[in-house]
Amino acid sequence: MKKTYAHPESLIKVQTKYCAGCGHGVVHRIIAELVDEMGLREKSIITNPVGCAIWADLYFDFDSVQPAHGRTPAAASAVKRILNDHLVICYQGDGDLAAIGTAETVHAANRGERFTTVFINNAIYGMTGGQMAPTTLVHQKAATAPLGRDPEFPAGMGYPIKVLEMLATLQGTTYLARGATDTAAHVRQLKTYIRTAFEAQMSGYGSTMVEVLSPCPTNWGVSPVQAADMVAEKLIPYYPLGEIKNTLPDNFLQRTKGGAQ
Amino acid sequence: MKRGKITIDSERCKGCYLCVRACPRHILAAGTSVNSTGIFPAVFAEKPETDTGTCIACGSCYVVCPDTAIEVYELEGDEL
């Protein structure tokens, strides 16, 4: 028999601290598979955020830099400009990217920085125990919105932010795609989006970002299977999947396939 | 049609059962014995007596597993 799917080399074989059913594990594996397939393990650097993925450096067999909350794109900008032949992955959650780090996110995108952002959107703050995130849905309950997110005043909690659609207005952005981890089909599709973004980066294009709709069973208060169902029922209708912006040359992936050996 | 089998690392499995949900042949299930952390890991549970109760090495379980606890094998030659 032949092994057709196995543990990628770039992913360290330990049990992760992530909760059962968390999307981080799936995305970590996809990234490791791509790093292996592209032969970039010794030329990859991840800048990992404050948030659940503070632990990411424990799970990848390559270098990492962990900056202050929200400043991940700033650190990644510097790392990529200096080590511009490396694959630089700016890995962030919804608080890091769309709350405290919004300015860094917008300006790195606007400058067309050439690292790839992998944005894990679980519509809640995970590590700190389930507070409202910029991407929390209206009426969704959270530790700091116990009656549900209410955009009306006097609560004035605002509306969930569609980050990719917002960044698409910036001329510096080249490839912005949104995927999900709730089904096998979506995971496979997500991998092609991240693959495109990584290949674009290595071909000198910027900026690139892949948003991942991810379940958070613990803070949504449901089982992992229920959380996966909720991604489809609740998140995908509001945050549409697909390539939100793609100004890469036509058939970009096919053309780079040869170089990916 | 491919024929396959999978192995599950029962210590790294966290019992999320996303693989059970994803398997198109419904041949994965929540196990009945605990691992060392008190979790009931998912188990490979083919039903060879049925038409569609065998593994086809599609990899859906591997693809959705957040813990990369699954390895998928394709059976070849005499194994089939």
Next chain:
Amino acid sequence: MKGNEAIAESAIRAGCGAYFGYPITPQNELIAWMACHMAEHDRIFIQAESELAAINMVYGAASTGIRAMTSSSSPGISLKQEGISYAAGADLPCVYINMVRGGPGLGSIAPAQSDYFQSTRGGGHGDYHVLVLAPKSVQEAADLTYIAFDLADKWRMPAMILGDGLIGQMMESVALPEYKEQASLPVKSEWSVGQMEQTHRKPHHITSIILDPEELERKVRARYERYKKIEAEEIRFEENGCEGADIVLIAYGSAARVCQGAQQLAAEQGLKVGLFRPITLWPFPYTELERISGSGKPMLVVEMSMGQLIEDVRLSVHDRVPVSLLPHAGGVIPTEEEIFERIRQIVNGGIQ
């Protein structure tokens, strides 16, 4: 050259490979110089979206082993404190420049020394220190910037130049240091990120998080052992006329320049006035000041702040001698006459 420009050019010559900044008066000439000249030397320049972004770009850059720098003035330096704490906690060498202005808040754009506590007590959260170098002239600003990079690399920590708006803006002649070749810069591949393929080494992780309290304590204590070595090796100061003086002035930076004028006024009147000028504010020359207090003569601390430097002076002399304060705030610079008048009062009447 203007102080701001001399600092920038000196940094380039010291091999600064990456500069990230944000405009703020009174250091805008520094970022402008970098914008013009970094590209000439194939170095990296980004005008960041904020001082927060700039210090975190420094963090990322320093992780790769490159010599990285940012600059700002008081309100912007406050913004940077989190990033500086992270850099200290991750043992990253980097250099930053504070051209102090009147505060608190938005304050004024005139020179001040009111960031002394912020600079010498770490500044951000947590137990740590940064090297603090305080020039008094454009020449010294260039010289200290040049060695700040060496000290930061040697000790793996942030190093800062504590200047003020006067030093930044005034023009004086300066002999600039030699260009350092990139190949002569210290190698940091033992801990820096990038280029794993050169040695096929294990991954390096630049991080400041250690959740286990005992382990974090060990790390912090080890850092403080390093700080002890720094205190033994890196103290710099200047003393002039302290031997046999009737009174000793203690001041740094621009305040010390004015004190020099007060010394001359005093000499014309037959008074012997000494001046002790710390150059490293951290590590502070506690022992040297203690030695000077052995004369039993009073001290007068002249600072463009409301009583910050004086605390370290009193820590040095253990109230063995009377220590008076001549403070200023808001960007007001003391005058020689004012200092001299105060000297006379103290020497003649003992008025505090």
